[in-house]
Amino acid sequence: MCEYKTSSNSVEIISADYFDPEQIFTCGQCFRWYEQPNGSFTGVAHGKVLNVEKRGKNIVFNNCNEQDYLKIWKNYFDLERDYGKIKKGLSADPIIKDAVLYGSGIRILRQDFFEALISFIISANNNIPRIQGIINRFSALFGEKLEYNGDVFYAFPKPEALDGIKESDLAPLKSGYRAKYIVSAIKSYLRGEIDQKAISEMSAADAQKALCKISGVGPKVADCILLFSFGKFDVFPTDVWVKRVMGELYGCDEKDARETGYRIFGDNAGIAQQYLFYWRRAQ
DNA sequence: AACCAGGTTATAA
DNA sequence: TTATAACCTGGT
Numbered sequence: 001m002c003e004y005k006t007s008s009n010s011v012e013i014i015s016a017d018y019f020d021p022e023q024i025f026t027c028g029q030c031f032r033w034y035e036q037p038n039g040s041f042t043g044v045a046h047g048k049v050l051n052v053e054k055r056g057k058n059i060v061f062n063n064c065n066e067q068d069y070l071k072i073w074k075n076y077f078d079l080e081r082d083y084g085k086i087k088k089g090l091s092a093d094p095i096i097k098d099a100v101l102y103g104s105g106i107r108i109l110r111q112d113f114f115e116a117l118i119s120f121i122i123s124a125n126n127n128i129p130r131i132q133g134i135i136n137r138f139s140a141l142f143g144e145k146l147e148y149n150g151d152v153f154y155a156f157p158k159p160e161a162l163d164g165i166k167e168s169d170l171a172p173l174k175s176g177y178r179a180k181y182i183v184s185a186i187k188s189y190l191r192g193e194i195d196q197k198a199i200s201e202m203s204a205a206d207a208q209k210a211l212c213k214i215s216g217v218g219p220k221v222a223d224c225i226l227l228f229s230f231g232k233f234d235v236f237p238t239d240v241w242v243k244r245v246m247g248e249l250y251g252c253d254e255k256d257a258r259e260t261g262y263r264i265f266g267d268n269a270g271i272a273q274q275y276l277f278y279w280r281r282a283q
Numbered sequence: 284a285a286c287c288a289g290g291t292t293a294t295a296a
Numbered sequence: 297t298t299a300t301a302a303c304c305t306g307g308t
Contacts, residue, residue, distance in 0.1 A: 028289065120289080121291095123289050123290085124289075124290040124291060125287095125288065125289080125290045125291075125303080125304095126288060126289075126290085126304095126305085127287080127288040127289085127305095127306085127307085128288085128289075129306090129307090130288080130305070130306065130307090131288095133306095134305095174304080174305060174306085175304075175305085176303075176304020176305050177291095177302095177303050177304050177305095178291095178304075179304085181291085212291095215291090215292085216290095216291070216292090217291085218290060218291045218292080219290090219291090220289070220290060220291090221289085221290070221291080224289075237289080238289095239289040239290080240288085240289070240290090241289075242289090255298090277289085
């Protein structure tokens with residue numbers, strides 16, 4: 001999976017297995033990637049602009065040198081994980097088989113913690129176009145300016161750039177009642193109240209409890225952060241769509257969806273959730 | 284006009 | 297411990 005060749009300003013992964021840019025970037029796990037006229041995707045993560053292009057069986061990372069590939073993108077795209085094995089295990093359950101097949105090229109991105117924290121707080125009771133707009137305005141206001149192919153991009157703001165921020169400073173975001181949660185989360189982050197290393201070593205249940213102490217972070221947002229930033233696969237982010245699909249496929253009550261998913265899918269609950277979410281939303 | 288969208292929080296039974 | 301209402305904003 002990690003065989004690659006480098007060119008002047010790009011890295012090409014040879015025979016990339018289970019890597020479909022369209023599915024990865026539109027399955028709902030991230031908010032800052034946009035499809036280009038040629039079908040590739042451009043986005044910003046970890047302070048860099050990247051373009052991802054599918055070329056036959058290969059995947060090309062444009063605007064990328066070998067060092068960035070090894071230090072940033074290889075980890076970001078979770079390239080060391082064997083998704084074939086995971087999917088084989090999940091597909092033993094005939095009920096989820098179609099969903100796994102449908103989202104066959106999904107990979108779980110390993111996103112920056114601070115970005116995931118703020119982004120998923122914003123996502124609460126919100127819709128995707130608005131979430132993207134709010135995050136873009138936030139980045140344009142406080143993030144580093146970047147350029148690629150003559151276009152301007154903004155990195156997600158670094159926490160240090162947000163020191164002393166007030167709720168009124170966020171008015172241009174139009175994030176509504178979430179503004180106070182954003183400010184509160186930034187402050188507790190800057191005060192060092194969130195021990196990232198400790199959370200990464202906790203069980204999923206303990207980690208969820210720890211994150212829920214942050215105002216604006218509830219069980220669902222916490223699970224999203226644990227899955228999409230910490231790479232904890234034994235969580236089951238349960239939003240309205242997942243509640244819906246779990247009821248339809250497994251006959252459970254909506255309030256038991258999370259517990260049911262965790263029980264059935266165990267260590268692969270997180271990726272199972274993503275297959276189910278992506279499949280159900282496409283219907 | 285009323286309702287909805289990747290939920291969370293505050294309040295009450 | 298489990299249920300219900302209120303919540304910014306923008307689109308239908």
